[in-house]
Amino acid sequence: MLKILNIVGARPNFMKIAPIQREMRRRENDFLPLIVHTGQHYDAAMSDSFFADLGIPAPDFHLEVGSASHAVQTAKIMTAFEPIVLEEKPDWVLVVGDVNSTIACALVCAKLGVKVAHVEAGLRSRDRSMPEEINRILTDSISDLLLTTSQDADENLKHEGVSEDKIIFVGNVMIDSLFHGLKRAENSNIRQNLSLTEKEYAVLTLHRPSNVDEKQIFENLLDALCEISRQLPIVFPVHPRTKANIEKFGFAEKVANSNIKLIEPLGYLDFMRLYSGAKLVLTDSGGLQEETTALGIPCLTLRENTERPITIEMGTNILVGTNPAKVTQTAFEILSQKNVSQNKKIPPLWDGRTAERICDALLKITGLSQNA
Numbered sequence: 001m002l003k004i005l006n007i008v009g010a011r012p013n014f015m016k017i018a019p020i021q022r023e024m025r026r027r028e029n030d031f032l033p034l035i036v037h038t039g040q041h042y043d044a045a046m047s048d049s050f051f052a053d054l055g056i057p058a059p060d061f062h063l064e065v066g067s068a069s070h071a072v073q074t075a076k077i078m079t080a081f082e083p084i085v086l087e088e089k090p091d092w093v094l095v096v097g098d099v100n101s102t103i104a105c106a107l108v109c110a111k112l113g114v115k116v117a118h119v120e121a122g123l124r125s126r127d128r129s130m131p132e133e134i135n136r137i138l139t140d141s142i143s144d145l146l147l148t149t150s151q152d153a154d155e156n157l158k159h160e161g162v163s164e165d166k167i168i169f170v171g172n173v174m175i176d177s178l179f180h181g182l183k184r185a186e187n188s189n190i191r192q193n194l195s196l197t198e199k200e201y202a203v204l205t206l207h208r209p210s211n212v213d214e215k216q217i218f219e220n221l222l223d224a225l226c227e228i229s230r231q232l233p234i235v236f237p238v239h240p241r242t243k244a245n246i247e248k249f250g251f252a253e254k255v256a257n258s259n260i261k262l263i264e265p266l267g268y269l270d271f272m273r274l275y276s277g278a279k280l281v282l283t284d285s286g287g288l289q290e291e292t293t294a295l296g297i298p299c300l301t302l303r304e305n306t307e308r309p310i311t312i313e314m315g316t317n318i319l320v321g322t323n324p325a326k327v328t329q330t331a332f333e334i335l336s337q338k339n340v341s342q343n344k345k346i347p348p349l350w351d352g353r354t355a356e357r358i359c360d361a362l363l364k365i366t367g368l369s370q371n372a
């Protein structure tokens with residue numbers, strides 16, 4: 001029996017932990033899973049609604065750290081998490097993704113000699129100005145089990161000198177949640193509530209500090225998006241950071257005069273219902289590049305690099321950058337084509353069964369499975 005602490009902190013963690021937690025509970029003779037929520041995200045729309053939509057049990061431990069600078073937030077998580085590890089003595093701590101909660105909890109465990117499994121290991125944007133890239137590199141370098149979503153991630157880790165026996169290619173657990181939720185998302189009324197017709201709108205998300213924290217960069221992007229919205233209405237669920245900056249930079253009027261509709265951040269199933277019916281998605285998110293690939297929806301990634309190249313090689317993602325002329329031109333090209341996503345493929349092991357393979361991998365590396 002393995003006692004596991006499953007860590008969640010920020011919005012993109014919840015859909016990764018949900019299927020893992022469910023699979024561990026199903027295998028009750030092998031696993032005792034507990035949930036630790038760091039509280040990095042705390043608004044109902046950024047956290048609680050995901051527990052409800054994804055059927056995640058209430059956290060066993062809540063660290064309630066909230067927002068702060070990177071150093072303060074990371075330190076607060078570490079300080080609050082250490083006594084829990086000492087008290088609970090888990091066999092494994094499982095961290096997902098690349099947020100501050102991921103590295104903070106992994107670092108506590110590395111110092112205490114407690115084993116860490118990193119889900120979504122090995123992704124690299126090669127852009128160290130991204131806080132997530134630092135979190136990825138550091139977390140991978142101190143984890144005992146590196147569970148990867150695609151084989152390019154395995155290659156990245158091997159090039160960094162990680163021993164092959166620590167790396168297991170398990171596929172993309174976020175796609176487990178996607179396939180699990182698709183049917184239930186049909187009950188969402190979000191399209192009716194916003195008077196949207198399938199394939200007659202675009203969805204936008206934008207929250208990276210590099211895109212929204214500097215006035216000129218954000219304004220250039222917004223101008224491009226306003227122009228696209230004249231051809232296809234855009235629905236924009238706004239992250240708290242972005243919302244604050246729209247107000248701070250005085251962009252509210254510009255948006256109000258466009259065909260971009262700002263709405264509050266959505267829950268998991270409402271958002272799935274929204275993007276799954278979109279003709280086009282524009283985003284700087286990591287997860288959405290993968291979700292659109294799994295559903296065959298054209299996606300323009302508003303960044304200069306991506307840690308998820310498989311979504312470009314096999315999927316529907318186009319790395320368009322942030323040059324406004326290029327963004328509008330590429331969007332208009334996609335909108336003028338009829339079947340743009342026809343030949344796109346779903347990457348290997350993005351099949352809805354990754355949580356099973358993660359559990360198998362944990363048993364195997366601990367020497368508990370029959371074929372270990």
Ligand code: UD1
Nearest residue numbers: 010011012040041042043046067068099100131132240241
């Ligand atoms: C974090 C992750 C990012 C992920 C994103 C998804 C890191 C380094 N970044 O970025 O990888 O893509 O989550 O959302 O971990 N805020 C609220 N309510 C909340 C949470 C945050 O209003 O529930 C506001 C606060 O003003 C806060 C700001 O959003 O200062 C940023 O939050 P933070 O967790 O620091 O980073 P994100 O930008 O959300």
